[in-house]
Structure formats: C-alpha cells, structure tokens
Amino acid sequence: MPDGSAAQVDAMRADLVAQVRTYDPKADGDIISRAYDFAEKAHAKQTRDNGDPYFTHPVEVAQILTGYRVDTNSIVTALLHDVVEDTPVTLADIEKGFGRDVARLVDGVTKLTRLELQSDRTKQAENFRKLVLAMSEDIRVLLVKLADRLHNMRTLRFVREESRRRRIAAETLEIYAPLAERIGMDAVKTELENLAFRELQPDACASILARIAFLRGEGADVIDRVTEDLKRLLAEHGIRAEITGREKSPYSIWLKMHRRNVAFEQLSDIMAFRVVVGTVDECYRALGIVHAAFRVVPGRFKDYISTPKPNGYRSLHTGVILAESSQKIEVQIRTREMHDIAEYGVAAHWSYKDGTPPGAEAPKQYRWLRSLLEILEQASGPEEFLEHTKLEMFQDQVFCFTPKGDLITLPRGATPVDFAYAVHSEVGDTCVGAKVNGRIVPLKTELSNGDQVEIVTARGHTPNPAWERFVVSGKARARIRRFVHAQARAQNVEAGRAALVKAFRQEGVEGGAAVLEGVLKALKQPSVEDLQAAVGSGALGPREVVLAAYPELRPTPRPSSLVMPLARGRAKPAGPTPGAPGRDGRAAMPISGLVAGMSIHFAGCCHPLPGDPIVGIVTTGKGVTIHTRDCPTLESFAATPERFLDVGWDSDGGLAQRHTGRLAVVTTNEPGSLATLTNVIAKREGNIVNLKIVNRTPEFFEMLVDLDVRDLRHLGDIIAALRASQHITSVERARA
Template sequence: MEFDKAFHKFPAGYSVSDIEQIKKAYLLAEKAYAGQTRASGLPYVSHCVGVANILLDMEVHPNLVIAGLLHDILIDTNVTLDEIRTQFGDQVAKYVEDLTKITSLPQLSRGDQHPEERVPISETEGSSSTWKADTAAETLRKMLLAIGEDVHVVIVKLADRLHNMRTLKDLPPDRQKRIAQETLDIFAPLANRLGIWQIKWELEDLAFRYVNPEEYSKIAEQLASRRTKREDEIKIIIAELEELLRKSDVEAKITGRPKHIYSIYRKMLHKGESFEAVRDLRAVRIIVDDVETCYKVLGIIHMHFQPIPGEFDDYIAARKPNNYQSLHTTVIYKDGKPLEIQIRTWEMHYNAEYGVAAHWRYKENKTPISNEYEQKVNILRSLLSWSMDIEDSSESPEREQLDVLQDHVYVITPKGDVVELPYGATPIDFAYMVHTNVGHRCRGAKVNGKLVPLDYQLKTGDQVEILTANRGGPSRDWLNPNLGLVKSARTRSKIKQWFKQQDREQNLEHGKMIIEKEFKRLGIAQVDLNQYVDEFHVKTVDDLYVGIGCGDIPVGRLVNRIAETQRAPEPETIVVMPTAPAKVRPGATVTVMGLKGLATSMARCCNPMPGDEIIGYITRGRGVTIHRSDCPNVLRVKDKERLIKVDWGMEEKSYPVPLQIKAYDRQGLMADISNVISSEPVHLIDLSMNSRQNIVVINLEIEVGGISQLSRLLARLENIPNVIEAIRVKPG
C-alpha cells in the first residue's frame, strides 16, 4: 500500500514536516506488521491506516494521527516504547503507552481481528468476560478516561473502535454481538460524553445492526421506503421557512437534522410509540447571528404554527450546566404533522458541535453520576478541537494534559473485574472492597505481579492480587492514620467492627498497652485520664482503654487533647513576643503569668515543646528560661522563688526534640530513615550513630511543630523494617 494512496487529504494546517512524520510512522507500522493480516485477508496495516484516516477527518493534531498508526504496535510487534520515543518524541510515546494500557484491559474485547478473535467464543472465555451492563460499563467508561490522562488518547481509542465496527462483518456472529454490545455499553456513550457526535451515532448504528438485527432491518427498511418523500418534505419546509424569515428581514441558515436508526429505536422504546408516531423524524435547525434574532425567529415560528404544549425549552436564558444553549420547540406544521425546530447562534452551534452540549443523562439513561465528574468531562469537551494556529502545542500543557479523575482510581482484580476506590487507596482498601473476610486475612499484596508494601498507593490500571492467611484478623496498626495503611472510611469501619467483636478484656489490655507505648514514645509524663472520661463520652477510664483498644477512639486524638489541655492559656496571661533569633529557641508561644516584656528562651537541658508540662526559671539578665516540669535541673533548684508559672500560647513554632532509634543493622537502613524524615514537615538538626553486635542506636535532634507531628514521625519511623523502637529521649 503506497503512502499517497493510503491517506485522505491532509488538513490545510499540517506542515510538510508534520506529513513527513506521519509518513515515517506509516512506514514503521508497515514494516512491523509485515505478514500480519485481518480476517478479511487485507494486510493488518490497513486497520492502522483506517484509524489514522478517521482522525484526519477530525483534523486533530498530527501527533494523534501518528499515535493512531501505532496504537497497538507495542502489543502486536517487537517495536519498543524507547524506539517510538526516539523517533517521534515523548508526547507520541505517552499516547501509545496509554493506548496500550487501554487495549490490555482484560474486560475489553479488542475487535482487531487477530487470529484468536476469528473463532467462536469458547465457554471459558464467555463466562470470564461478562459484566452487569449498567454498573460495570459505567466503571469501565470512567476507567478509560482515567487511564488517558490526555483526553486525546480516548479519541484515538474511539477511532480504533469505529474502524473495527466498520469491518466487523468478517468475525463470527457471537463475537460480532459481544463487540457490538460492548460498543453500545461503553464506547458510544463515551463518545457522547466527549461530544464527538459523528463517531457517536455511527458507533450506535453499526452496533445496533449486530445487537438487534431484526429491529435494525425493520427501521432501516421503513426509513428507506420513505427517505425520498421525507427529504422532499424537508426541502419544502426549509424553502418555506427561509421565505417566511426573509419577509421579516431575518438572515438565517436552515438545515435538516438527520435522524439515525438507533436514535429512532431508543425514542420508540422510551415513549412506547410506533415508528409512525415518533415526531422528531422531521427536524430542522435554524442558525442566526445573535441572541436577539433567536427570539425573533421563535416569535415568527409560533405566530405561524401551533406550538405543542410542553415541548418548548429555553436553554439560552437558562443554559444547561454544561453550557449548552439553544431554543427547542416542536410545532404542528401546516401539513398537520409535528416539526421539531432548534434555534441557535453560530457561536452556540460551534460549542454544541464540539461537545459542550452533550446532554448524556437523557440520551444514555444510565446511572447518574456526580456533578463533579460531569464538570470534569465538560472541561474535556472543550479540548476536542485542535487549533492549527498554535505553532507549538507545548505552549499550553495545562490544556493538553489533564488528570480527569483525581478523586478515584480504578484497579483490576485477578479475574478482570474493575474496582473503584478513593484516590490514595491501598491494597488493604482493595481487599476489603473485594470481601470483608479477604480484608481481615490480608497479609500482603502483589501489584502487576510484584510484591508491594501494604501502604502502597494504588494507581489506575493496576492489577491487584491479595495474599491472605488461613485465619486471623486485621492489625491494630492499620487504624493508625500516621502509617497511611488505610484510606477508605468504609475499610476503617470494617476494621473497627472486627475489633469491637473481640473480648472486652482483650480490648482493655490492648488499650492500656497502646496508651503506655504512645506515652513512652512521646516522652509524656503519666496523666490522670479521669479528666478526659466525659469528653470522650465514656463512663470510666477502663471504657476509655476499651475504646482505644477496639479502635473507636484514636489514641492520637487523646494525645492531642492532652497536649491542648496542658497548654491552654489563662485569662490573665500575656503573650511575650520573641526577642531572640530562632537559633536560641525564643519563647514566641510561651505565656508568662502576670508579667510583661520578659524575654524567654528554651532550656537546652530538656528541650521542652508544645504539649509538655513546663515551668519558668527567672535568670539574672537573661529573662525566663523555659524547662519541662520534670527536668532534673528544675527539681534540684533550691531557690524556689525563682520558679514561675508559664504556659503555652496559641501560636505554633518549631521546637528541637531529641529522639533515639534502635534497630537491627542492615543495608539501606539509614536511607529509609532519611526518606521518612525528609517526607515529613520537620527539620533534622543533628544525628549521631553507634552500633554494637548488629544493633544500631541512632540519636537525632529534630525540629517539630508539636506532639501530633512528633507522634506521626515516630510511628512512621517504627514502621521501617528492622526498627525495634523510635522514642523521644527523656531529660536527665
């Protein structure tokens, strides 16, 4: 197949360089697919050319035409992604990589007429690839959008499906029906959402022909038998309306609106009417220059023809949420039959043609989705036309690149089912979404065949396999928000429910152990918990322990409350502003009771921080030094009159805290510790390390903002493999 004969006319905006790149991609595809054929016997590269020609008709960016030529080359040939990147650049390589991900989805039929698709569907294959039409198809449509971070990737996939539908006759009947049903369930609605009307109606009509051949033939025959008559009627109506508007000095373009077979069938089904009764088989569109003329035309139409009650919609004054604007009315024309009329300006027409007017809720009649998702799709629609005026597409990367579904990820089970999870979800969230018992017994996970930690954040397109134990339950660490092991509130609820069902004495002991461990780790002195009983809506301290043990009361919430209580300001207090540089740890947040203007500084012997019980010591000439209440130096003070009551104010600063980490030595330990520290909003001031008999002790000084921040850091450090404990060093 020669290049010049293979392609339609190239858009006028394409440069010589653009066409040369397309030719280079064509030659690469022709060479890579040499010897491969379609079911029809044609060379396989003819499919690649067909997809590219559909994209050329849409006048898309040349990079997309190249991606259309190479859309499945990574799967079907020995060409590598690096080769594509070297020859055509990063953008084309990203397109092809995303297209490969979509093609590889286990629940989607390729329809590319490879040898395995030229035989009837086996029983095993048939049972493994069925889905509930509404829910699963909706999820798959979202997943297609999510995988294609650039919406143009989905456009190429739609062009691929359209060409496969045009050549579907060469496959066995059962495959024809499956691929056609999939097209109606997924690809046609997706084209509708993106506003690509021409592809949308052609996909629907082609698919309907195979899904319901009897109804298709019946409607097609009725349309064919009346086509000449209907076209003659529309020509007369257009001529009469043009004359009517001309008499009123209105310039307008009037066109007939073709009705498609599947659209007619859906309307008949929805309204329970016969073919003869579907009123908008006759429809015209009137396009004028401005909004004022739209209403003038509407008045003229209603003056001369009887409007049908309930069939008028003003989408100009009250535009749809997706910015669609037009006047819709249906009138009884002078021959006594209904005529549907749309009136809009040229600007409204342009917006509608490019997808802003995709009122898919009515058209698809599928499960409603959130306004947030609708808004994201509306943004995508505005990107569908590529302006040839832009010389370099890299000038507007924010318009070209779009993460369309940031709030969810879509992952695949080993059986090929698609599971929707919140963004940031982990394998534990996935396990509980599959089944509660799978979640309880989860002990590890494989993503895309590789073992991953349980705090791994899943990405759209990941295939996830959960490794389970024969018995056992969840770990209490899963409920620790500092470890990031669980994202979903549903998962957290399931874990808490499991612990609630355990023995009260067991939860009581676990609660005591958790509090003791947390207090020790943070260096918090023993606190009378009776004062917090009412606040946490329990009757006794034991009930508080049980609540923490079963996960109903997060230990972090208790620790934060203790810190807040210990630094609550008194009414008579005066905030002392810092008078020394940050290096000296000024008491910017320390309140000195009943005194003004005193300079404050943090004692280096005990390094107090917000949440600690503190006391002030009046020095000679250096203001007040702030110590922890349990600081040995304070306890040894003989001149008790120099001690003064101080408290923490409300403003937060960073404070130095000494920490100690004990761990079994291994390669990469310090790198893991450094990664955790660098990922937290803290500052490492000092570090020293010594080891003995394979045990390493690491002493650090860290600047943190408060108890909750310190708690999260210590929890994450303790979660590093081989770490025995990570604690705050007590003074003295």
C-alpha cells in the first residue's frame, strides 16, 4: 500500500470491512477497523523486500482470508499476526485491546513465524511440530498461516538471496501445500504448488506454460465448445447445470509427467470440466448421461460421493474421449454444497449465524489431524515426526473396510499392518495375521480399494521390527520405530548393567548406584540408565567407567624410551559385521527378521538374490530356508502356514557377499559361442560356478549356467549384455 492520504486509508479500511460483511452481515466492523489502525501504526516505519510499506502484507493476508469467508477474529488475527514479532507490541497489549481469543491466535502464528526464520532442518521440523499442535487446538491458526505463506510466495521474487527463496519454496511444497489440500483449500494448494514450482524448476515451468499456451492457441474454442455441448446435453434430459472448463495447473502436469514417465505430448487429459447440479440424484443421472454420450476412459471413474476424501471432498470424477479429436478430458460432477466444500475447505463447515467458533468444530471433521497428533506422541524427535508426517500427507488414498463395514482411509501402498494401526495402536501392536476379503494373506500384502480387512491379534504379541520395511503410513512407522528403540534400549541397559557388575567385581571395588551417579558428569551421561545403555551399545567401555570412578586404578605409564604407549580404542559390540566375514570365515547372511544366530541357507530351487521378494520356511534340523515368494515349491508348504517367516534382505549389509543365480541360455552351435558367453559374464564381474549342457542340436546348445552375482540388478545387467551378444539366441533366469 503506497503512502496516501487519510481518505485513502479510510477507504481501504472500509473496503475490508465491507468484504467481510458480504458473507457475514453480523461481523463486528469496529474491531476490524481498530485492528487495521493498530497494525498500520505498529508497522509504520517498516518496509518489505520490494520497498512497499510492511503494512501491505497483513492487509493482503486479511483480504486473502475474506475470499474463504473466515470469521471476524481470523481477519483481526491476520491484520495483527506480525506485530508481536516485528514491533514493541506485546501479547498483553493484544489481549487488552482485542480479547483473549485473538491474542491466542496471534501467539500461535507468532511462534511459528519465529521458528520459520531458522534454516536448519531441525528447526524446520520443530516448526512443523508446533504448527500441528497449534492447529489441533484451533484450525484458524493454520488458515492464517496459509494465507501468510501464500502472500509471501506471491512476492517471493523480491527476496534477494536465491538460497532463501529456494528454501521457502521447498518448505512450501513439502509442508504447506499438502496441509492446504488436507483442509480442502484446493485453490490455495494449487497456487502454492505453482509458485514453488516456478522457483524450484524455472525451466520446466516455463516449458510447460509455453506448451499450454500453444495448445490453447491450437484449440482455442475447445473448452467453450465442450462446455456448451455438456450444458445442452444435460438440459435435454431436464438437468440444469453450471459448467466450467479449465486447464490443469503446470505443477500437476509436471507431476503427472514424472509419475507416468511420459512426455508432455503423451498427456491427453490436461483439460477438466466441472459440472455443478442441484442434488446427489442429479449427480448420478448426469454421470449416466455423460457416459452414454461419450466413450469412457477405462479405470478413470472415481466415486468420492459415496466414499469422500479425508478432507471432506465429495464429487464424481470420470474420464471420457471427445469423438471428433480423440482427446481425453476429465469431468467432475458435484452439487453446490460439495462445490463450496471443494472451494472453501474447512471454512465451508463454519456457521456464522449461530456464532459457533470455527476452531471448536473443525478438528472433528478431520481424522488425519488426530493421526498427526498420535504420530507426535510416538516420534522420538522433531525430525522423525516430520519424516513420518510427510508419509501421512503426501500419498494418495486407498479405501478399505473393517468386517463391520467401517471405512478406513490409508495411504496408497498400505498393508494390513498399516490398516491395523489405523484401527487402533493396540490392534497394530498385537497383530499376528490378516484376512483380506476372507482370505489369509501375508502381512506385507498391498491393499486395494474396497478390500475388507480383518486383523488377527494375539494377547502379549509385540510389533515385529521387520514391519518397518514395508509399512507406508506415518502412524505405523512411528509406533514400530518407538517399540524398536525401546526394545533395543532395554537390551542395552541390561547388557550394560551386567558388563559393569563384572568389570567392578574384577577390580575388587564397589560399583553401586551411588558410584555410578558420581561419574555421570565426567562421562557426559544424563542418568545411570543412560550410562548402562551406552556401555551395552558399545559406545562406552565398562573399564572406562571403572577408571572414571576410581582414577587410582589407572596403570602408571612406562617411560616412553622403553615402550611406546598403545592407542586406546573404544569397545565395539561383539558379533560379525553384516556382509563381513564371521569367525567361520563366511560372510554374515544379509537377512533381517530372524533371531540372531539362527541357521539359514538359500533354496536351490529358486536361487533367491538380494532384491527378490523372499520368505523363510522353517525346516526341522536345517533352520530356515530362504525362498523367493513366487517359488513353486512353496505350494507344498500351504498346509503348514506356521512354518512361514516374514523376512527380508538387510539393506545395510551383504553387498560384499556373492549369491548364486541360475540362467537358462541358448547359444548357436558354432566356434566361439562358449567363449562369447564366458567373456560377457566375466566383463560384468560375474563368476561362473557351474555350467551344464542340457540339450544339443546341430544348430543350438541349451545350457544351465550358475554364476555368483551381487544381487538381482547385477544379474539383470548380465542378462541384458548376453542378449545383446551375437552368438546368444536367448537367455532367461532359471528357477530350477
């Protein structure tokens, strides 16, 4: 807002009050005017990066919020949200002048703004953690914060430091855009994504915008023509509809290109049409009319009316093909009430006539917010919370049902374990099996839309650490990781306690709790239990603790002229390193999910390699045999499911160990064929351990080749190289 006369200021203030009263006639114009004047005076000497008076920012934030029909106190908070941070004004001043509710909202936004100024990742994580806590108490804190971020993104180009611009844009894309989507504010989400995209990927953004402009010029009348055709078609069947057409946003187009791994030219559904009708019945009638008039794109129909999204969004989505151009378009059909929820999100649920405070009503509408709070309780720190919450927010949904018909919404790729934790944390902890659509399935099975899932539990059962490798929901991962940490700590404390008792006994000195408490400061440990855990994990040696308690036991150093002192090293945990040779000279098996020391070997029927989905079969006298999950031999164990173990490859080790893979190779029967085969394998660091010719004709050799490789990818590289060789007719991975 440039400097102007008092009359101009009065006009702008009156305009803001008028905007609020267009949707809330009973709004308190006096408190809005007083907040306007208060903030203008407080920010009088401040300017923004572009040189404008700073007060333009809170005014713009307030005007953004009027577009979402928020209550009066939210508008007042928008005007005052920076005064405590940037001026001498205190929260006490705010409460005195505008009431406790406004002061509480301003305080919430102020705390977030202070943390936002930190670029450190831990501070960013702490920022987000506090945002979740604040919006769980009153969702209006998030609304003001989103409007604040939206205006800052609109003026991001004026920030001089490129690193700061990119940090703000990345944080917007990772945190604030998904949060806007979660509360149904789709327009805010889309604009935040596009503004961040323009900053982070300027070349890609410019390219997509140019291509959209070109297509717009090529078919300038397509949107208008399809809109009129749809309107006429529905009118002929007695349905009055409001129809609008639009192009999809640059960021959503770019995202689709990456997800599908296709070029822009291969995308044919960049146009979407919105059909707003009167009733739910008309939604389904309109859908039938559209499907009867156009060819339907298979797999593109989604019914969000019967199964709403977690943010309350309801609509019918379908894809159809235009007859004259074979172009695919998307059609969204909804009622006016559904459209308001899609446009205004959480604000559409608020009622101003009865004075219901929006902050009290909104959290009940969104189960995802409660799930974030549960993750907050389980996470060990801010960064872990941020990691798990991103899992919760970023993935598409899949809808499943309990045996009683209750709907459970999960991230795409969710498993029965995710389902169990979504039902209740205790159900997840005690889960031992699952039935999907009445059939027993492995716990890592990926769930599909409409699946009915029944969880089998056992009293006293605890989470399996191996579950963390395949769960996709933030809540499940946080709960499992918390259990693993607690279990590992308990084991370390017990091991450390035993090691310290032994060390003190060997020296013949007292090693009770009082002695250990006396060395905590010297060893930088907060408690005796932490000290014992450090010893148990190998971070501290038990003798180090003894010598810290009894310095007189330290050996007298010999003269340097006689013996050079030995370098002291920290104690390390016993046992072989994964992938490193053990005492018997063999490398440690890279399998996780098994009890330490359990005997295992790899099945000769399927030759599993790192990268293959695997399962363990308990065999009497042999320990555990590792098979691939598609191994035909597993059918013979179907009657004894208790022998199956859920195992996986340990990603932290085993890469140095070689595994045997088997190939079925057909070569031409001519000089040099076998040499070509062996040379190709050798050049790609494979090692042939066995070769058997199973059939020979005048034209071809058929053979089985066993070779040592690192993993599935290594074997795939060798297969690709063999297929490109002149003398090799065919090569496939053999399973027997």
